[in-house]
Structure formats: C-alpha cells, structure tokens
Amino acid sequence: MIPSTLSSRLSLYGLVGVVAAAVHALVLLGLGLFMPLWLANPLAFLAASLGGYLGHARFTFRPETGGQSFARRWLVIQYVVNLTVSGVLPLALPNALGEPVRVAMLVFTPTALNALIWSKAARFSQRRRDCRVTPRRHADDLGLSPATNQAILELASQGRLDSSSLLVNGPVAADGFHAWQKLRQTHPQLQICMHLCLTEGPSSADPALLPDLVNSHGHLKRSFGQWLLLSLLPRRHPTRRRIEDQLGLELDAQIKRFRSFCGDAPIHLDGHQHIHLVPIVLRAALARAGSNSITWMRLTEEPLPTGLPLRYWRAAIRHSGLLKWLVLQLLSRRARPAIRRFGLTSNQSFAGVLFTGQMAGAPILAAWRELSSVEPQPGATPPLLLAHPGAPLKLDLVKAGFSVSQRFAASTWRQREWRALQDL
Numbered sequence: 001m002i003p004s005t006l007s008s009r010l011s012l013y014g015l016v017g018v019v020a021a022a023v024h025a026l027v028l029l030g031l032g033l034f035m036p037l038w039l040a041n042p043l044a045f046l047a048a049s050l051g052g053y054l055g056h057a058r059f060t061f062r063p064e065t066g067g068q069s070f071a072r073r074w075l076v077i078q079y080v081v082n083l084t085v086s087g088v089l090p091l092a093l094p095n096a097l098g099e100p101v102r103v104a105m106l107v108f109t110p111t112a113l114n115a116l117i118w119s120k121a122a123r124f125s126q127r128r129r130d131c132r133v134t135p136r137r138h139a140d141d142l143g144l145s146p147a148t149n150q151a152i153l154e155l156a157s158q159g160r161l162d163s164s165s166l167l168v169n170g171p172v173a174a175d176g177f178h179a180w181q182k183l184r185q186t187h188p189q190l191q192i193c194m195h196l197c198l199t200e201g202p203s204s205a206d207p208a209l210l211p212d213l214v215n216s217h218g219h220l221k222r223s224f225g226q227w228l229l230l231s232l233l234p235r236r237h238p239t240r241r242r243i244e245d246q247l248g249l250e251l252d253a254q255i256k257r258f259r260s261f262c263g264d265a266p267i268h269l270d271g272h273q274h275i276h277l278v279p280i281v282l283r284a285a286l287a288r289a290g291s292n293s294i295t296w297m298r299l300t301e302e303p304l305p306t307g308l309p310l311r312y313w314r315a316a317i318r319h320s321g322l323l324k325w326l327v328l329q330l331l332s333r334r335a336r337p338a339i340r341r342f343g344l345t346s347n348q349s350f351a352g353v354l355f356t357g358q359m360a361g362a363p364i365l366a367a368w369r370e371l372s373s374v375e376p377q378p379g380a381t382p383p384l385l386l387a388h389p390g391a392p393l394k395l396d397l398v399k400a401g402f403s404v405s406q407r408f409a410a411s412t413w414r415q416r417e418w419r420a421l422q423d424l
Contacts, residue, residue, distance in 0.1 A: 009060060013115070016055035024048035042083060049079040052114065061122035066129060071306040074121035078114060085110050128306075128373040135371040135383040136162040136347075137421060140195060140272070141390075142180065143170030145397065145409060151389035151418045153179050156190055160421050165195035165270050168257040169202050169220075171400040177261045193298070194258045196251070197272035198281065199223055200404045204253035210246045219401035220250075224273050228327075231279035240280070247284050255292050270298035273404075274353070277331040286342045297339050298384065299332040299346045302353050303374065305366035312363055316354055325354045348377040352386025358413055359387045360420035368424060387421055390414030 027047040031040035053075040057065050089109060093102050139152045142164040149172055155161040166177055177192070184190050200220055203210055207218035215221045222230075233240040258267065275281055276297065288294065302325060316322045332350075339346055351367035352359060359367070364387070371383035390409055397406040408414075 012060040013056070013118075016052060016060055017111070017114075019055060020048040020051040023051045045082055045086070046079055049075060049082060052118070053078065056118045057121075057125070061118065061125070064122040064126035064129075066125075068125070070118075070121040070125060073304065073306070074117060074124070078117045081113055081117065082110055085113060127375060132372055133374060133376055133382055135349075135351075135368060135385045136381070137424065138163045138165070138193075138384050138386050139389055139421075140165045140270070140386060141167050141170070141388060141405075141409075142192070142195075143167040143173030143176040144402065144405060145170075145390070145393060145395045146172055146175070147391040147393045147395070147414070148389075148409065149176040149179065150391045151414070152176070153183060155389060155418070155421050156180070156183050156187060158422065159187070160424065162189065163191040163193060163268075165193040166258065166261065167195045167197055167201070167272060168254050168261070169197055169204055171395065171397075171402075174261070191268065192262065193268040193270050193296075194255070195270060195272055196254060196276050196281070196285070198227065198247070198250065198275045199273055201401045203250055204257050205246075205249040209249055212243050213246050213250060217401065223404075224275060224278065227275060227278045227281060244280065244284065247281065248288075251284055251288060255288065264293070266293045266295040268296040268298075269294050274298075274300055274328055274331075277328060277335050279331075279334070282335050282338065286338060286344075289342050289344060294344065296345050296381065297335075298350070299336060299339070300328040300350045300353050301332045301336075302329065302350045303370050304354070305351070305363070305370045307369075308362055308366050312355070315358070319358070321354050321356055321358075324356060328353050345379060345381060347382065347384040348380035349374045349383035350386065351383070357388060357408060357411065358416075359385075360413065360416040364417075364420045364424065387417045388414060389418035389421055391418070 024044045024047065028037075028040055028044035031043055053070060057070045058067055089105070090102075093105060095102075097105075137155075137160065139155065139161055141148050142152050143149065144167050152161065152164050153176075156164065164180065166180075167173055170176070180190065180192060198213070198220055199222060202218055203214050203220055207214045213220055213222060230240060230243060235241075255267070269285060270276060271281070276285055277300065285294065285297070313322075316325075336346065349371055351371055355363040355367070364385070367385055371385055374383055388408070392415065393410045397403065397409060402409075
C-alpha cells in the first residue's frame, strides 16, 4: 500500500502536471492565431514551465520549500531541458521502435526529467532552509591607505569584521598592522592574513633583481591577465623560468616583511586581485608553504545567490563581474586539490567576486544568505564574505605606485560597503 504522504505528493504532482499541460495547450492555441507554430510552441512551453515551477514549489514540495518559490535557476534548467528534449528526441528515436514505443518515450522522457529536476530543486530549497552556518566577514587591503585602514579598524572594533588581509607593500601597512594588533587586545578573535601583491605597488625585493616584474620606478607592473598568460607557457620555457626565479624572490621578500610584523605565527595567505590563484603564482606559494608555515589559502568558489532582481545580474555582466567570477571559479577548482595535497586548509565557500566592488544592498544580503545556508564541510574553515570598505580617499595612490587601485579606492562604493557591513 502506498503511504498516504507519498500518495498525496503523487496526486499533487499529477495535478500540477495536468494544469501545466493545460496551460501549454491554451497558450499554444492562443498564440497560434497570430504567430507561426515554431515560435508559439517555445512560448507555450515557457508558460507551462512557469506553471510547473510555481505549482510544484507552492504545493507538491511545500514541506521542502515552506511555500516559497524555487530558485529561478531551476525554472531555466527545466525550460532548457524540455525544449532540448522535445526538439532532439523525435529525431533521435529510430522508426524501427514502432509508433507506440516512440510515442511512449516522447511522453514519458520529459515527464521523468521534470520529476528529477523538480525533486532536485526541492532538495536544494530544503538544504538552504536547514543548513545554518555563520560566514566570516573579511576585508581586504589593510595598509592601502589611511581611508581603508579607518574603515577596516572601525568595523573590527564594532565586531562587524572577523578578519582582514594586510597589504605588506601598502603605503600605510605598518600603521594598519599596529592598530590591528592593538585591537586584538580587546578582540582576540580577530585574524589577519597576508595579502600577496604582484600587480602594483613597490616591490619588497630589490627592484634591480626583478627586471621583468617592475617598471622604472620599482613598482610591480604585471597585471592579473599577464600572470595568467605566463602560466600557459611550458615550464621549461626560458621566459617562464626567468620570471619564476624573480617571482620567488618577491614572494620570499613579502613573506619576510609579513613575518617582521606578525612573527612566527602560521600564515594565512590570499592575494591582491586574487593573484595567488593564478597557476604560476600558486605553484610558487605552495612550494614555500612548508618552510614558511603557510597553513591556509583562500579559495573563491562562489555559489550564485538566489532571489536577486535581474538588474543586479545585468550589472554583474556590464561590470565584468560575471566574467571574473567564471575565471576565478575555474582557478579555484583547479587550485583546491593542490592546496589539499600540500596539507593546507581553505574556506569552504566564498562571496565577493560576482559583485566585486559593489558589495552593498541586495547583493551583500543575498550573498550572506547564500553562505549561511551552505552545508558545513569537514576540514574547511567557514564561508568567507569579502568586502572592500573605505572612508573617502585623500591619498594619491598613483604616486604611491598603486595606480590600479586608485579608481577602485576612490569610488563612493567603498563607503557604501562600509555601511553595508555595519548593517549586516
């Protein structure tokens, strides 16, 4: 005998399916009056998918969703799968199967796929409701400017920040570190990371030893993209080997400078513009992990947040956030096995790339909700929410060698991110 709960769910699933089929038929008939069938049918499919999306979330899988809608991604997945199957399956089924078998497969294949998709959507919703972790709030660029230091230190003193990354070659790195250490006397839970910088600012090693890394002013000059392209060169390529030698010198010098601040404590390492995830840099950093007590490295595997209005996604595309997200997703997935192989730990999840530089309002709230709902992973540190708060900038960063950060640090978004962290 079928259990009553399963019987009820099957009944609801069938009812919603019938309603969705009716919606498809009615919309197709209506649109067919004034547009060709090849155009009307996909639109009717979309209406049916929307009906199933709403119906299954509100009724069939209400225990998992709490009556809330599924994440919109499941509507997109279901619609694309249905369109693809409906278009390809009739062409793929051989005539030798016979008409009854062909019809049965054309009817039940989409039905089975829909059941699988909506079931996975329900489990996704339930996991988001059941899992509750507290993400760590993190700010990069301590030491970049007095304005950045001011925002970071004030947030930390208010208990609105859990950790920060020290830019050891920053113009006010010493001031930022000593103020941070003073705060730790009353807030011992505060953590500090080494913020490896290879794209701007004065080199920590002797510039004369780094002809391929610095400009005539002794400032680091290679961009993230250039480091990435260097990673594509064969390891025995003369240019790569020469630059790897210079990279090693700069890495050692920045570690030494960080040690001059922090002493012999284990190092948690991340990177300015996430440079540490570029393969050539990652390889050099991991090679020094054992001898320098580097025990943790940041990853940027960022789940896509749900519930955001479409205008924020358009902004992410327009400001290249989605492209950065994709690149760093790939680099993080590539880096994770290597980090584990060297015995380092890392954060299990992350937010702060997709809407980088604009982590305020709806994006930071959606990111916080997303990170709070991830399932805890053994051996990983809690999810990390990254922001770049700052007071109004008064220092000329171009003169200090940080021309790449000048526009970013001068943006009013730095104050908006500061306020967003205060309100989080």
